[in-house]
Amino acid sequence: MRLAKYLLTAGLALGIAAPAAVPASAQVLSIATPPQGSVWNTMSSVIASQARENGGLRMVVQPYGGNAQMMQAVNDTVAEFSLNDVNDVISALEGSGEYQAAMPNLRVIARINPFPVGLYVKEDSGLKQVADLAGKSVPAGWDGFPIARSHITAILAAGGLTWDDVDKVPVPELIRGSDDMASGRVDSAFFAVGGPKVAEIDASVGGVRFLAVDANQDTLAKIRAVRPAFYFSEVTPAPPRVGVKEPMMFVTWDNILVAGAHVSNEQVKSLLSVVFDSKDAIGKAYPPLRALDLETAYRAYPGLEYHPGAVAFFEERGVELSAAE
Structure with missing residues (x-):
């Protein structure tokens, strides 16, 4: 919690995190990732680039020291999104395994690809x-x-x-x-x-x-x-x-995109629209992301809840929730 408060204070001092003062489209949205050189950081960078170019979103990639730190950033509202192993998200939500406390504010927004x-x-x-x-x-x-x-x-x-x-x-x-x-x-x-x-x-x-x-x-x-x-x-x-x-x-x-419960439905739907409407460009930039598939992106996982913005997105696209692998 101290880390989250420090990062949030630093962000406010730099003028990059003032969600109440600006419209949603003008907010800086961050994707929390592991360090540069990791696959998650690379994939998140590609998605963020498309979000900026084709979605009109002000999105940045924020590397952290590891998965626990990036999950805490999302849970504590320091970051809006992350890309992670579904198993690790389950552990973070429960407070099991490597996690000492539950992180109840994590929400799934989409399955991205097998990993x-x-x-x-x-x-x-x-x-x-x-x-x-x-x-x-x-x-x-x-x-x-x-x-x-x-x-x-x-x-x-x-x-x-x-x-x-x-x-x-x-x-x-x-x-x-x-x-x-x-x-x-x-x-x-x-x-x-x-x-x-x-x-x-x-x-x-x-x-x-x-x-x-x-x-x-x-x-x-x-x-x-x-x-x-x-x-x-x-x-x-x-x-x-x-x-x-x-x-x-x-x-x-499965790699899944995660959002904090604090993220608005509009922001979630905007990011998902970028991901699946720009999937060809995303796959060209990073070939493992050619596996992006709207029809398999809405998958149930044990103990995890979908963000209501994601539920609305998939319902609007006519995609039904499917069983886990």
Whole structure:
């Protein structure tokens, strides 16, 4: 709460946050994200750019140190929107997992895309499957990016391993984890498919590859015991999907756009109109966002509530609420 009050006070001092003094169309709306270089920051930057160019919205991207900080910013009215893993939003709303207190002001506004994640290694390591990491080092700790702990737990489970089967090497956060793999400090790194950092590491070490998992009903039960909205999806090779050498199954979640309960219906509807009416331009700017699909964007998730502005938007577009994956 102290962080939220400080940021809000600083924003007011700079003249960027005075919602009562200006019309909605003139307000500066912010999307809270993880640090630059992360996939969420990249996707949010593309969406914000389209919002400014085609939606007439004054939208900025505000990076934070990690998911907990960006969820708190939305919950505490410091930021209007965020893009996050649906599982993490469920935890934030409940005050479970890495969250010490519930954040009741978070509202879903749309499913954006499936988000496959994995552990990747140097191509010359000889490792091909997650199971091959038995006795090898895996990034652990994640004090600056605690959401990774559950994700890697699920990936290891999908390879038939637990943390007891690997050598745990502490890393603080996402970008540093990949840098440590490149330097040889740790054998593997965690990232999303299509992440800019993966392409950077690929170029610096002469090639990387994601490790395969065993996608079956047994491992599906194991990953859902970690987070309830995990599922498996197939990813095929493509230039933006660095490290995907053949069609592979990945532990996957849905990225969702989140708004604070304080955000107006008009602002939510305006942003959603930009996202889905400009989806071709958004997908061209960042290929993983080609998965944007209005017909699959209104999906139910356990324990999460849709913002009334989003409900009105989908009803006006004739889209019905669908069941979770």
